Amino acid sequence: MLKIRKRDEPWKWGALVVFLGALLFSLLVGGLILAGHGKDALHALDLLWQGSFGNAWALEGALLKAIPLFLCSLGVAVAFRMQIWNIGAEGQFALGAIGATWMALTFPDLPRYVLLPLMFIMAFVFGGVWAFIPALLKLKLRVNEIISTLMLNYIAILLLDFLVFDAWKDPASFGFPMTPEFTPGAVIPSIGNSGIHWGLFFCVVVGFGLWGFMRFTRLGFELKASGEGARVAKYAKIRYGMLVLFVMTLSGGFAGWAGCIETSAVLGRLQGSLMVGYGYTAIVVAWLARLEPLNIAFASFLLAALRVGVENMQLELQIPAAFGSILEGMILLTVLAGQFFLTYTLERRQGGE
Amino acid sequence: MWDFLIPLFAATVQSGTPVLYATLGEMMTEKGGVLNLGVEGMMSIAALAAFWTSFTTGSPWLGFMAGGIAGMVFGGLHAFVCVTCLGNQVVSGLALTIFGVGLTHFLGVPYVGLAAPGFNPFDFPVLSQIPVLGEIFFKHDMLVYFSFVLPVLFWFFFRRTSFGLHVAATGEMPAAAAAAGLKPVVLRYFAVLAGGFMIGLGGAYLSLAYTHLWTNGLSGGRGWIAVALVIFAFWRPGRAVAGAYLFGGVMAFQLRLQAVGTNLPSSLLLMLPYLLTILVLILSAWRGRRIDAPAALGTNIEPEG
Numbered sequence: 169m170l171k172i173r174k175r176d177e178p179w180k181w182g183a184l185v186v187f188l189g190a191l192l193f194s195l196l197v198g199g200l201i202l203a204g205h206g207k208d209a210l211h212a213l214d215l216l217w218q219g220s221f222g223n224a225w226a227l228e229g230a231l232l233k234a235i236p237l238f239l240c241s242l243g244v245a246v247a248f249r250m251q252i253w254n255i256g257a258e259g260q261f262a263l264g265a266i267g268a269t270w271m272a273l274t275f276p277d278l279p280r281y282v283l284l285p286l287m288f289i290m291a292f293v294f295g296g297v298w299a300f301i302p303a304l305l306k307l308k309l310r311v312n313e314i315i316s317t318l319m320l321n322y323i324a325i326l327l328l329d330f331l332v333f334d335a336w337k338d339p340a341s342f343g344f345p346m347t348p349e350f351t352p353g354a355v356i357p358s359i360g361n362s363g364i365h366w367g368l369f370f371c372v373v374v375g376f377g378l379w380g381f382m383r384f385t386r387l388g389f390e391l392k393a394s395g396e397g398a399r400v401a402k403y404a405k406i407r408y409g410m411l412v413l414f415v416m417t418l419s420g421g422f423a424g425w426a427g428c429i430e431t432s433a434v435l436g437r438l439q440g441s442l443m444v445g446y447g448y449t450a451i452v453v454a455w456l457a458r459l460e461p462l463n464i465a466f467a468s469f470l471l472a473a474l475r476v477g478v479e480n481m482q483l484e485l486q487i488p489a490a491f492g493s494i495l496e497g498m499i500l501l502t503v504l505a506g507q508f509f510l511t512y513t514l515e516r517r518q519g520g521e
Numbered sequence: 522m523w524d525f526l527i528p529l530f531a532a533t534v535q536s537g538t539p540v541l542y543a544t545l546g547e548m549m550t551e552k553g554g555v556l557n558l559g560v561e562g563m564m565s566i567a568a569l570a571a572f573w574t575s576f577t578t579g580s581p582w583l584g585f586m587a588g589g590i591a592g593m594v595f596g597g598l599h600a601f602v603c604v605t606c607l608g609n610q611v612v613s614g615l616a617l618t619i620f621g622v623g624l625t626h627f628l629g630v631p632y633v634g635l636a637a638p639g640f641n642p643f644d645f646p647v648l649s650q651i652p653v654l655g656e657i658f659f660k661h662d663m664l665v666y667f668s669f670v671l672p673v674l675f676w677f678f679f680r681r682t683s684f685g686l687h688v689a690a691t692g693e694m695p696a697a698a699a700a701a702g703l704k705p706v707v708l709r710y711f712a713v714l715a716g717g718f719m720i721g722l723g724g725a726y727l728s729l730a731y732t733h734l735w736t737n738g739l740s741g742g743r744g745w746i747a748v749a750l751v752i753f754a755f756w757r758p759g760r761a762v763a764g765a766y767l768f769g770g771v772m773a774f775q776l777r778l779q780a781v782g783t784n785l786p787s788s789l790l791l792m793l794p795y796l797l798t799i800l801v802l803i804l805s806a807w808r809g810r811r812i813d814a815p816a817a818l819g820t821n822i823e824p825e826g
Contacts, residue, residue: 315752497616
C-alpha cells in the first residue's frame, strides 16, 4: 500500500523532471493518436523534430513565432502572479493589431521613426484598454474576469472580422477580406539579411525591462507581494485596486504589442489569418514557465518550435494543425498532474501503522 | 406579430437547450466544489463522439449516450488532475478546453459536411394542442422534452436526497464533511463525472438535434456561456433555465435578423451573445449575492500526512 507524504524540502530539479516527463508522455500519446489514425507515428514524430529543430530555417521559423508568444505570455504571467486570471491575451492581441493598423492606415506617409512608435503606442493603448475593462468590472462589480476576458476574445475577433470584411477592406483586394498593404514606414524591418525582424530585439528589451521593474521598483515589489491575494496586500498597505488595474493594463498592453509586431512585421496588413491562437498558447507557456520571465523566454521558444514542427507534419502528412493544440493541452494537463510530486511523495506504508 | 414571435420563441427553446444541459452540468460540478473551465472542450468532443456514434451505428440514442460518456471521460481527466493530483482548477480546465477543441478539430476532419441520423421534432401528444405555449414548447425533439425534466431532477437531488446533500457539503466545507465521516474525494469525483455527463449531453444535442451535420466549431463559445450562466443562476437550477433561454433567445433572434437581411454586418450581430454574457454577469453582480457560490469552490482538498 502506498501512502502520500508531504516532502520535507522541495524536490530540487523536480520542476524540470516533471516538465520533461510531461513532454515525453504527451509526444508518446500524440504518436499513438497518429498511429490510430493510420499514420506512421515514428515518421511523423521525426518530421515534428526536423520541423522544429532540424535546420536553420526551422529554427528561424520558431524564433519568429516565439516573438508574439513571449510578449503575450509575459502579459499573462504578470496577471497570473497577482492571481488575476487574464485569459484574454487573444483578444488583447487582436486589439493591439487593430490599434496599430489604425495608425498605419491613417498616417501612411509618415516616416518610419515616427509611424512605428505611434503604432506601438496605439497598440499598447488598445490592448491595455481591452484588459482594463474586465479589471474595472472585477473591482467595481466583482464580475468574474475569466469569463469577461474570454467573452472579450470572441468580441475582439468579430471586431477584427468586421474591419477586414467591411470598414477597412482594401478595395483592390478582389474581395479578399484584408486591409490595404502597409506602406514601408509601417513595417518593422528585418535584422540584416536574416528572416528575423527587429521585434526580437524589442522582446529582449521588454523582457529585461519587466525583470528590472519587478526587482528594483517599489511597485514591482508590491506586485509580487499582492500575489498572495487581496487580504495580504491590504495588510501591507498596498492599494490593491490600483495595482489590479495597472497590472491588467500592462498585461493587455504586452499582448497588444505582440499583435502590433505580428501585423506589421509578418503580415504587413491586417487580415483574419493573424489570429492563430497565440493568446491561448501563451497561457500554456506562462504556466509551464512557472510565471518566471526567463523561463518564459525558453518555453515560448519551445512551444513556438512545436508549432513550426506541427506545420511541417501538416505539409508532409496532411495532419490537421489542431494536432498542435492536442499536444499543448496534453502537456499542460500532464504538468499539472505531475506537479503533485513537487510537494508530495509516495512511500510504502509501514506495516502495523 | 405572432407569426414572427412564436417561431422565434420556439427557436429560443431549441437553441437554449444545449446551453441548459451544459449549465446544469457545470452547476453540478461546482456544487461539489470543483470549477471546471473545460466545458467548451468537453462540449466539442462530446458533439463529435455523439455524431460519430450515430453515424456508424445509425442510432441517435447511442450517439446521445456516447456524447454523455465522452463528457464524463473528460470530466474524469479534470477530476484526476485536480482532485487527485491537486492541480490548479482554473489552469486544468483551460488545458482541457485547448485539448478538447484541438482533438475535435483533429478527429472531425473526415466527417465535415456529412450527416448522421439525429433527433427530429414531433408534436408532443395533447400538450402541443395548447394554443401558443404548445407551439413554443411542445413541437420539439425528444431531447428538448427531456431537458424540461432535468432541472426538476437536479433540484430534487440537491434538496431532497441525502446523497445530494453530501455532494453539496463537499462543495461547501470538505473538511467538515470528512469529519462527519463522508468521503469528500469520492463525492467530488461523482460531482465532476455526473456534471461531465450532462455537459456531454449538451454537446451531443448540438450535433444530433441542433444540426444533423458535422461542422467545425459547433460549440462556438456555448461552453463558456454555460460557465457564466452558472454564476448568473446563483447555482440554482430554476434560474439556469431562465438564463439558458435568454441566450437561446438572443441566438435565435440574431440568426433570424441575418436571415431577413439587415444593413448590420453579420460579425457585429454575432457579438450579441458574448456582449450579453458580460451584461448578465454585471447584472448578477449588481444584486451582490456572492454568498450563493459553494464556499470551497476552486480549492482543492489537501491530503493528510
